[in-house]
Amino acid sequence: MVFLIQQTLLFAVPLMIVALAGVCAERSGVINLALEGIMIFGAFIGVLFIRTMQEMNLFDKEQGQILMILALFVAAICGSIFSLLLAFSAINLKADQTIGGTALNMLAPAIVLFLIVMIAQQNTIGMVKGGAASWFMLRPSSFGLPKDYSWGFLIDILINKVYLSTYICIIVFVIVSVILYKTKFGLRLRSCGENPQAADSLGINVFKMRYAGVMLSGFLAGMGGFNYALTTAGCTSNGDVAGYGFLALAVMIFGNWTPINIAAGGLIFGLFKCIASTYATLDINGDGIYMLSEIGISPYVYRMLPYVITLVVLAFTSKSSRVPKAEGIPYDKGQR
Amino acid sequence: MTSEYVIEMNHIRKEFPGIVANDDITLQLKKGEIHALLGENGAGKSTLMSVLFGLYQPEAGTIKKDGVEVKINNPNDATALGIGMVHQHFKLIEVFTVLDNIILGAETTKMGFLQKKEARRKVIELSEKYGLKVDVDAKVEDITVGMQQRVEILKMLYRDNDILIFDEPTAVLTPQEIDELMEIMRGFAKEGKSILFITHKLNEIMAVSDRVTVLRKGKYIGTVNTKDTNKQELSNMMVGRPVQLEINKDDADPADVVLNVEGLTVPSKIHKNDAVKDVSFNVRKGEIVCIAGIDGNGQTELIHGLTGLEKATAGKIEICGQDVSRASIRKRSQAGMSHIPEDRHKHGLVLGFTLEQNLVLQKYMEPQFQNHGFIKFDEVRKYADKLIEDYDVRSGQGPVTVARSMSGGNQQKAIIARELDRDEPLIVAVQPTRGLDVGAIEHIHKQLIEERDKGKAILLVSLELDEVLGLSDRILVLYEGEIVGELDPKKTNPQELGLYMSGALRKGKEAEQC
Numbered sequence: 001m002v003f004l005i006q007q008t009l010l011f012a013v014p015l016m017i018v019a020l021a022g023v024c025a026e027r028s029g030v031i032n033l034a035l036e037g038i039m040i041f042g043a044f045i046g047v048l049f050i051r052t053m054q055e056m057n058l059f060d061k062e063q064g065q066i067l068m069i070l071a072l073f074v075a076a077i078c079g080s081i082f083s084l085l086l087a088f089s090a091i092n093l094k095a096d097q098t099i100g101g102t103a104l105n106m107l108a109p110a111i112v113l114f115l116i117v118m119i120a121q122q123n124t125i126g127m128v129k130g131g132a133a134s135w136f137m138l139r140p141s142s143f144g145l146p147k148d149y150s151w152g153f154l155i156d157i158l159i160n161k162v163y164l165s166t167y168i169c170i171i172v173f174v175i176v177s178v179i180l181y182k183t184k185f186g187l188r189l190r191s192c193g194e195n196p197q198a199a200d201s202l203g204i205n206v207f208k209m210r211y212a213g214v215m216l217s218g219f220l221a222g223m224g225g226f227n228y229a230l231t232t233a234g235c236t237s238n239g240d241v242a243g244y245g246f247l248a249l250a251v252m253i254f255g256n257w258t259p260i261n262i263a264a265g266g267l268i269f270g271l272f273k274c275i276a277s278t279y280a281t282l283d284i285n286g287d288g289i290y291m292l293s294e295i296g297i298s299p300y301v302y303r304m305l306p307y308v309i310t311l312v313v314l315a316f317t318s319k320s321s322r323v324p325k326a327e328g329i330p331y332d333k334g335q336r
Numbered sequence: 337m338t339s340e341y342v343i344e345m346n347h348i349r350k351e352f353p354g355i356v357a358n359d360d361i362t363l364q365l366k367k368g369e370i371h372a373l374l375g376e377n378g379a380g381k382s383t384l385m386s387v388l389f390g391l392y393q394p395e396a397g398t399i400k401k402d403g404v405e406v407k408i409n410n411p412n413d414a415t416a417l418g419i420g421m422v423h424q425h426f427k428l429i430e431v432f433t434v435l436d437n438i439i440l441g442a443e444t445t446k447m448g449f450l451q452k453k454e455a456r457r458k459v460i461e462l463s464e465k466y467g468l469k470v471d472v473d474a475k476v477e478d479i480t481v482g483m484q485q486r487v488e489i490l491k492m493l494y495r496d497n498d499i500l501i502f503d504e505p506t507a508v509l510t511p512q513e514i515d516e517l518m519e520i521m522r523g524f525a526k527e528g529k530s531i532l533f534i535t536h537k538l539n540e541i542m543a544v545s546d547r548v549t550v551l552r553k554g555k556y557i558g559t560v561n562t563k564d565t566n567k568q569e570l571s572n573m574m575v576g577r578p579v580q581l582e583i584n585k586d587d588a589d590p591a592d593v594v595l596n597v598e599g600l601t602v603p604s605k606i607h608k609n610d611a612v613k614d615v616s617f618n619v620r621k622g623e624i625v626c627i628a629g630i631d632g633n634g635q636t637e638l639i640h641g642l643t644g645l646e647k648a649t650a651g652k653i654e655i656c657g658q659d660v661s662r663a664s665i666r667k668r669s670q671a672g673m674s675h676i677p678e679d680r681h682k683h684g685l686v687l688g689f690t691l692e693q694n695l696v697l698q699k700y701m702e703p704q705f706q707n708h709g710f711i712k713f714d715e716v717r718k719y720a721d722k723l724i725e726d727y728d729v730r731s732g733q734g735p736v737t738v739a740r741s742m743s744g745g746n747q748q749k750a751i752i753a754r755e756l757d758r759d760e761p762l763i764v765a766v767q768p769t770r771g772l773d774v775g776a777i778e779h780i781h782k783q784l785i786e787e788r789d790k791g792k793a794i795l796l797v798s799l800e801l802d803e804v805l806g807l808s809d810r811i812l813v814l815y816e817g818e819i820v821g822e823l824d825p826k827k828t829n830p831q832e833l834g835l836y837m838s839g840a841l842r843k844g845k846e847a848e849q850c
Contacts, residue, residue, distance in 0.1 A: 182449055182450060184445045184449075185448065187439075187440060187450060188440065188441070190432075191440055194430065195427065195429045195430070198426075198428060198429055199429075199440070201389075201391070201423065201427045202427070203411045204441055322431065
């Protein structure tokens with residue numbers, strides 16, 4: 001049970017934060033299809049940062065958490081910078097945003113793979129020494145406690161054998177949601193995605209707000225990308241995030257562009273994704289979901305589940321969803 | 337230095353590629369007056385106001401506030417000078433609440449967080465003070481157009497503006513709401529606020545304004561005191577030639593039923609309810625039947641259901657006795673229906689096609705214009721030339737002009753030429769004069785009456801009360817998808833019509849609710 005909940009959270013959190021990244025861009029009026037690409041880029045930068053720091057011997061195992069937090073924010077900032085490409089094409093050049101996003105999605109894995117081969121002479125880069133679990137995972141020993149120490153069921157779920165980055169992402173998720181809905185900046189950002197002409201007539205700089213939306217989006221997507229690389233891929237990067245960016249888009253639509261629904265949607269998808277990838281793993285603590293593999297259904301069915309569910313859910317929910325009205329339409333001052 | 341005028345716009349010139357929208361225009365606004373700005377579509381009224389509001393920069397001319405020259409680079413500058421504007425198309429965010437819309441751009445915050453309590457108090461105070469009833473927590477998409485306008489007015493008051501610009505504020509209102517608005521405007525003027533009132537409706541100018549400035553084709557024609565002028569003089573100034581304001585026509589002489597509709601029901605695309613509910617009516621030869629109503633009460637869906645653009649879920653439609661309830665659009669049109677659509681860009685023309693291609697759109701499949709699927713271009717050209725001549729369609733390059741580059745009035749003329757030339761017994765005309773200037777409107781009205789006198793059955797949908805009352809022989813009022821009244825234009829008046837349109841009156845029932 002502990003295992004299942006932890007694993008679900010592990011899968012759900014990158015989805016949530018990247019879906020929220022989509023919200024930030026689309027509420028400001030720019031479709032961000034490039035989430036996948038930005039994630040890939042963020043994941044690569046984060047891993048590269050850790051690797052470089054290790055090579056320079058600046059951090060040792062005891063300072064793993066600090067290194068990880070730094071990497072998370074470096075990934076986020078680089079994601080933000082990468083997303084400027086989309087912002088420039090969509091806002092300044094008024095290019096088709098779907099095509100711009102797709103271009104970034106193709107660009108990111110290409111660049112990343114190229115750099116990986118340049119740096120490591122192989123198709124994947126990882127840490128120089130140690131592993132994600134030994135350096136970055138929270139366990140009793142991180143708090144100076146004996147290895148088999150137990151805090152009791154609830155706290156075990158929360159802090160034993162999890163990554164701190166998961167919680168940082170959740171905190172950032174909450175902060176960004178509050179910014180979107182409770183601040184002046186959020187109100188103005190959302191107005192640009194609904195009716196930029198109205199916003200402009202009230203003296204709001206639509207271009208600036210859209211840049212802010214896309215860059216915030218890149219920040220979150222970069223963070224989500226590194227979080228994926230750290231937790232799911234064991235701190236490696238190979239120019240791929242397994243379609244998480246696109247799943248996040250689905251979660252965003254399913255969540256109707258609102259943070260609370262996205263959190264719920266992320267958890268549902270996370271659960272299925274978790275079942276898909278862990279149903280047959282060894283029953284580490286006797287609390288896995290090994291029984292699923294004993295039913296005798298082909299493993300492929302479980303692996304398909306998250307994607308099939310995505311399709312089905314979207315088919316039913318996309319009709320009633322409220323797309324930000326002006327998303328995808330370049331803002332033209334002269335048009336009334 | 338004090339000045340008699342709060343705002344002076346001197347010798348303003350604004351050019352757009354290819355046209356001069358404002359050519360040496362001067363406008364002087366006194367404190368506490370209601371100043372009307374009159375002109376046809378395209379006369380440059382909106383451009384002038386956009387210059388004042390900082391949306392455009394003029395090529396020449398100066399703007400003075402209280403005698404001091406100012407530069408207005410963007411709406412923020414305008415707001416800082418106390419200038420506020422209610423735009424013709426409301427600038428509201430539909431999914432935001434009324435309160436959010438009012439504070440947007442002028443938020444009070446504490447450490448970046450919105451402080452709505454204070455704002456709510458101020459909004460409620462203002463709304464009570466000026467009698468602008470709004471529900472601050474409702475979403476804009478759920479409130480009536482009249483209330484949306486009050487929200488726009490509150491937006492200006494919230495920013496403490498004392499120069500208020502109203503751009504065609506009455507176009508979307510019922511007669512009762514118009515009266516209310518004028519009362520509110522008078523209240524503002526009495527308080528010392530100055531009002532600029534943009535319109536092309538002469539009645540409203542006579543009723544509410546102190547002075548009138550008239551523009552024509554981007555040029556300044558003159559400024560007059562309202563009490564020293566009259567409607568005829570103003571309309572002559574506006575159009576540049578004497579205009580016939582009243583529509584003259586003989587009484588109708590209706591004969592056989594051409595269009596018969598029974599129990600027509602059309603679903604809505606926006607919400608779950610039906611947009612048209614169980615509507616029955618008929619149109620006879622030689623009469624103009626007008627569907628009146630406030631925009632959004634099912635007119636569009638009714639016409640779409642009728643012409644086949646959208647599927648009706650129930651009901652029967654007969655044209656000349658032929659049941660076309662399930663027929664395709666072309667079958668319906670061949671059964672005897674001409675359609676002048678509401679949205680001339682979406683349903684009326686193929687904008688990327690040339691004028692001649694657009695003119696032959698309803699006929700290209702006839703043997704006269706094609707041979708085994710190949711278009712006979714010389715025939716098409718001949719036909720287009722004839723229509724252009726007969727209906728006086730003006731364009732840059734004649735039949736090969738791309739439709740997109742034509743003016744709105746001539747685009748409409750082209751559609752009318754195509755549809756009327758088919759000589760079908762039924763003409764469905766949806767807002768045929770929307771967005772056209774007085775001269776073109778006059779022309780189209782004459783044509784419709786001519787067609788009626790030739791024995792055509794005409795179904796007209798219009799939002800303009802003058803048009804409804806002047807042109808039709810019978811009025812059906814549509815309210816929330818139902819026909820709530822059938823009126824005789826000779827025996828009714830705008831007030832009664834307005835009560836039906838707002839749902840306050842219903843056929844057979846006296847005012848049950850208001």
